[in-house]
Amino acid sequence: xxxxxxxxxxxxxxxxxAGHLGRQEPDFRLVGIYDPTEACRxxxxxxxxxxxxxxxxELDRFLADPAIELVLIATPTTSHxxxxxxxxxxxxxxxxxxxxxxxxxxxxxxLQAATRAGRVFSVFQNRRWDGYFLQAKxxxxxxxxGRIMELGFVEHSFAPGSLTxxxxxxxxxxxxxxxxxxxxxxxxxxxxxxxxxxxxxAPVERVYCQLVNxxxxxEQDADNGFHIEITFTxxxxxxxxxxxxxxxxxxxxxxxSGTEGGYLQGKLLHxxxxxxxxxxxxxxxxxxxxxxxxxxVLRQEPGAVQGVPPEESVRVxxxxxxxxxxxxxxxxxxxxxxx
Ligand SMILES: NC(=O)c1ccc[n+]([C@@H]2O[C@H](COP(=O)([O-])OP(=O)(O)OC[C@H]3O[C@@H](n4cnc5c(N)ncnc54)[C@H](O)[C@@H]3O)[C@@H](O)[C@H]2O)c1
Numbered sequence: 001x002x003x004x005x006x007x008x009x010x011x012x013x014x015x016x017x018a019g020h021l022g023r024q025e026p027d028f029r030l031v032g033i034y035d036p037t038e039a040c041r042x043x044x045x046x047x048x049x050x051x052x053x054x055x056x057x058e059l060d061r062f063l064a065d066p067a068i069e070l071v072l073i074a075t076p077t078t079s080h081x082x083x084x085x086x087x088x089x090x091x092x093x094x095x096x097x098x099x100x101x102x103x104x105x106x107x108x109x110x111l112q113a114a115t116r117a118g119r120v121f122s123v124f125q126n127r128r129w130d131g132y133f134l135q136a137k138x139x140x141x142x143x144x145x146g147r148i149m150e151l152g153f154v155e156h157s158f159a160p161g162s163l164t165x166x167x168x169x170x171x172x173x174x175x176x177x178x179x180x181x182x183x184x185x186x187x188x189x190x191x192x193x194x195x196x197x198x199x200x201x202a203p204v205e206r207v208y209c210q211l212v213n214x215x216x217x218x219e220q221d222a223d224n225g226f227h228i229e230i231t232f233t234x235x236x237x238x239x240x241x242x243x244x245x246x247x248x249x250x251x252x253x254x255x256x257s258g259t260e261g262g263y264l265q266g267k268l269l270h271x272x273x274x275x276x277x278x279x280x281x282x283x284x285x286x287x288x289x290x291x292x293x294x295x296x297v298l299r300q301e302p303g304a305v306q307g308v309p310p311e312e313s314v315r316v317x318x319x320x321x322x323x324x325x326x327x328x329x330x331x332x333x334x335x336x337x338x339x
Pocket of ligand 1: 077
């Protein structure tokens with residue numbers, strides 16, 4: 001029997017999730033949608049006319065629907081923690097969009113709520129499954145690079161639409177506003193820091209960050225880019241830099257420098273007896289996706305391990321918290337106990 005899904009927030013991403021889970025993942029069926037914005041509910045009514053999907057205007061009624069077993073939360077960052085905790089307390093399993101929350105304290109409270117409720121909880125860190133990332137990760141894990149010294153990701157793109165991407169019926173520019181948990185450190189940082197912590201598994205010792213705000217929109221008080229330096233306890237240094245309103249057009253994706261080799265954009269440079277060889281490094285095949293993995297976890301299949309354990313998302317939030325603090329104080333933030 002397919003798992004009954006309820007989607008909270010029928011904006012750009014919630015609509016995408018509803019369509020994907022409702023029509024393309026056979027182990028799930030869409031049964032409910034909750035959105036407080038009338039125009040978003042109207043769009044859901046049109047999209048799902050003739051389907052057995054109930055559209056709710058009140059959260060309590062949505063959470064009381066026994067057919068909803070898994071709640072997918074796709075709302076602005078500020079509401080992730082309260083909605084997740086309410087859904088878990090109502091006995092639902094929960095997948096929440098990234099970034100997990102406004103900060104690590106909220107993230108930890110979500111994790112504790114899941115433990116108390118005995119329900120599965122995960123953050124939709126879908127960029128763990130991006131081909132370019134899996135490629136870089138398998139190059140690091142191959143051992144050909146020797147001891148890793150540094151790694152990084154730089155992307156300057158001209159995508160001002162990323163600040164006004166939200167559905168117009170709600171508040172299209174919420175990503176430019178701190179009050180909603182906007183800004184690219186939350187948005188793209190939520191993906192890149194997560195990827196980084198999977199590429200290099202050592203504890204994080206310290207973080208330095210500078211946010212970039214090009215004041216692209218008049219009301220913008222959130223960043224449109226960031227530079228983060230992360231130092232791990234084994235002295236490995238990582239640099240992550242993004243700007244979504246830059247015409248410079250620089251993109252290195254993940255690069256990695258090791259004592260025996262380097263990796264950049266699908267090419268592995270390997271040192272053998274003083275000579276350097278370049279090899280095309282393939283994307284790994286057959287990696288289990290987010291949803292098939294979640295199904296095995298929900299079914300409690302023996303040996304099923306969550307693709308995105310919530311503890312790992314709390315760790316991402318701790319690094320993001322430190323990055324915000326570093327920017328505000330203009331100095332390096334060192335963790336009392338490495339993270
Ligand atoms: N994983 C990814 O690659 C990816 C991509 C895009 C967006 N996202 C994430 O999805 C989430 C939503 O982004 P979006 O672009 O769809 O935003 P959006 O503005 O298009 O949609 C937000 C929706 O949430 C609803 N909403 C607002 N406050 C609410 C509340 N308190 N309770 C219930 N519903 C509420 C709004 O009515 C709207 O329908 C964000 O967390 C964003 O970071 C993730």
